[in-house]
Amino acid sequence: MLETRIVDRIRKLAEDGPHNKQIITAIGDDCAILRPRVGEDLVFTTDFVLEGRHFTLDTHTAADIGHKALARSLSDLAAMGAEPVFCLVGLGIPAALGSSWINQFYKGLLKLANRLSITVAGGDLARFEKVITEVMCCGRVKRGKAILRSGAKPGHAIYVTGKLGGPAHTRWRRPLRPEPRIQAGLALRRLRVSSGMDLSDGLALDLHRLCLESKVSADLRSPLPVARGASLEDALHGGEDYELLFTAPTRARIPAAIDHVPITCIGVIKSGPPGSLRLDGRLLQPKGFDHFR
Amino acid sequence: MLETRIVDRIRKLAEDGPHNKQIITAIGDDCAILRPRVGEDLVFTTDFVLEGRHFTLDTHTAADIGHKALARSLSDLAAMGAEPVFCLVGLGIPAALGSSWINQFYKGLLKLANRLSITVAGGDLARFEKVITEVMCCGRVKRGKAILRSGAKPGHAIYVTGKLGGPAHTRWRRPLRPEPRIQAGLALRRLRVSSGMDLSDGLALDLHRLCLESKVSADLRSPLPVARGASLEDALHGGEDYELLFTAPTRARIPAAIDHVPITCIGVIKSGPPGSLRLDGRLLQPKGFDHFR
Numbered sequence: 001m002l003e004t005r006i007v008d009r010i011r012k013l014a015e016d017g018p019h020n021k022q023i024i025t026a027i028g029d030d031c032a033i034l035r036p037r038v039g040e041d042l043v044f045t046t047d048f049v050l051e052g053r054h055f056t057l058d059t060h061t062a063a064d065i066g067h068k069a070l071a072r073s074l075s076d077l078a079a080m081g082a083e084p085v086f087c088l089v090g091l092g093i094p095a096a097l098g099s100s101w102i103n104q105f106y107k108g109l110l111k112l113a114n115r116l117s118i119t120v121a122g123g124d125l126a127r128f129e130k131v132i133t134e135v136m137c138c139g140r141v142k143r144g145k146a147i148l149r150s151g152a153k154p155g156h157a158i159y160v161t162g163k164l165g166g167p168a169h170t171r172w173r174r175p176l177r178p179e180p181r182i183q184a185g186l187a188l189r190r191l192r193v194s195s196g197m198d199l200s201d202g203l204a205l206d207l208h209r210l211c212l213e214s215k216v217s218a219d220l221r222s223p224l225p226v227a228r229g230a231s232l233e234d235a236l237h238g239g240e241d242y243e244l245l246f247t248a249p250t251r252a253r254i255p256a257a258i259d260h261v262p263i264t265c266i267g268v269i270k271s272g273p274p275g276s277l278r279l280d281g282r283l284l285q286p287k288g289f290d291h292f293r
Numbered sequence: 294m295l296e297t298r299i300v301d302r303i304r305k306l307a308e309d310g311p312h313n314k315q316i317i318t319a320i321g322d323d324c325a326i327l328r329p330r331v332g333e334d335l336v337f338t339t340d341f342v343l344e345g346r347h348f349t350l351d352t353h354t355a356a357d358i359g360h361k362a363l364a365r366s367l368s369d370l371a372a373m374g375a376e377p378v379f380c381l382v383g384l385g386i387p388a389a390l391g392s393s394w395i396n397q398f399y400k401g402l403l404k405l406a407n408r409l410s411i412t413v414a415g416g417d418l419a420r421f422e423k424v425i426t427e428v429m430c431c432g433r434v435k436r437g438k439a440i441l442r443s444g445a446k447p448g449h450a451i452y453v454t455g456k457l458g459g460p461a462h463t464r465w466r467r468p469l470r471p472e473p474r475i476q477a478g479l480a481l482r483r484l485r486v487s488s489g490m491d492l493s494d495g496l497a498l499d500l501h502r503l504c505l506e507s508k509v510s511a512d513l514r515s516p517l518p519v520a521r522g523a524s525l526e527d528a529l530h531g532g533e534d535y536e537l538l539f540t541a542p543t544r545a546r547i548p549a550a551i552d553h554v555p556i557t558c559i560g561v562i563k564s565g566p567p568g569s570l571r572l573d574g575r576l577l578q579p580k581g582f583d584h585f586r
Binding site for chain 2: 031077205
């Protein structure tokens with residue numbers, strides 16, 4: 001099947017999906033066009049989801065991969081407290097995978113896109129030896145109100161959504177379709193949390209990064225919210241949790257759950273050496289999941 | 294070297310590069326943040342540049358690849374008549390390539406970014422078996438003034454910038470660093486051309502796509518502006534020219550060159566079957582460069 005016809009089919013699938021009114025030209029031109037609204041900031045992120053690193057063709061269906069490709073980027077929008085607007089989808093696939101595979105990939109992606117109201121506005125399609133995806137997501141947030149990594153202050157409490165370490169424990173198996181915490185992110189922005197990020201490389205490494213940006217240190221205390229079957233090691237140093245890590249002044253009223261996702265206080269921000277972490281008083285190395293270790 | 298330290302180095306390189314004032318948060322958070330201006334539309338595109346498809350490590354240096362990764366996306370901004378604002382850079386590299394390779398890649402990319410004033414505002418970095426890049430570019434254009442594929446009307450003249458077929462003729466060799474036609478695109482927008490796109494898959498296939506979007510046909514006439522050493526076949530069906538294809542009403546005053554790039558009238562838009570092409574009266578098949586043929 002020719003690229004032009006494949007793109008036509010993707011375009012039809014996408015046009016049946018959610019349509020954000022700010023997108024005035026989507027698939028079919030050299031660029032997607034967005035008409036911004038006054039009083040809003042736009043946030044942008046892009047993430048690879050790669051065969052052999054984030055999935056295998058044995059464990060993930062085309063639809064699982066489509067879901068995950070979008071979920072990983074959406075998780076970054078959630079971290080900023082942004083509302084999804086549109087995405088661009090890059091997909092490279094081997095010749096052995098035909099147009100029905102591409103169809104299923106987009107169906108998985110669009111099922112999540114529909115649920116979280118994000119328009120598929122364009123992308124790129126290529127032949128490659130392995131399945132590679134990169135999804136760019138754009139979100140919107142009230143001017144100056146995005147949740148940043150850099151706002152944590154000594155004395156602020158540290159929180160996480162959900163349970164940690166499950167994906168590291170189960171590797172490749174479950175959850176095949178991580179759920180981006182968009183609703184939680186929007187609620188946290190309204191609660192005026194002081195900083196936040198998503199957990200993709202393990203609590204220790206990601207908290208270390210947040211502390212570096214905020215020029216603070218962190219004291220964690222047991223028990224951490226560890227997923228069933230997972231170890232403390234999985235929770236601290238596993239990756240792909242896609243939960244939200246955030247901080248808030250002690251006067252903020254953080255609920256016990258948002259949108260059925262539990263929220264746990266796991267420690268407090270300190271004025272120690274930037275990026276240094278302690279767990280129950282003992283130094284904690286931010287080893288986590290580093291692609292380049 | 295750890296990912297955190299590599300990202301720190303990229304961040305320093307990027308921060309020495311051009312800084313668009315609309316970008317209020319760049320590398321270092323989960324998302325880049327842009328504060329839009331009133332009266333402007335934003336345009337977005339994303340493109341893969343992949344080892345074995347768009348370059349090889351034998352023929353292209355890391356800096357060549359960095360240049361090309363950005364140039365390919367910028368060419369889409371040029372096609373819309375947009376001014377570059379920012380980009381997000383996805384880079385996957387094998388373990389055999391160290392941090393100095395990444396450094397050189399970014400130096401090549403940032404040399405072009407500096408020249409065309411585009412901020413590197415974020416991206417993603419991953420280990421992978423092959424070198425893979427995907428660059429998302431954002432540009433700005435006066436509200437409602439982007440050059441679209443869909444505006445060509447019967448009687449409008451068809452033009453291209455530059456000479457065609459050179460990259461197809463020389464394959465992998467020259468030009469290793471294609472030049473996106475940003476200045477020409479900005480000038481064409483001011484000249485109120487009726488439609489446009491960039492040439493990445495060969496004149497015949499790309500003109501076919503433009504005609505489909507505009508629901509028109511096209512009559513080309515010899516001689517076409519063929520690059521030295523290239524054949525008519527290269528010019529019609531080769532890829533990677535990264536020149537601009539556009540149409541304009543006959544009353545428009547299209548100059549013979551813009552920014553030292555020659556402009557040639559190559560034919561006229563007709564009201565025939567949408568997407569059909571003729572060259573000197575004979576039907577022309579839009580075979581071109583189709584990844585999925």
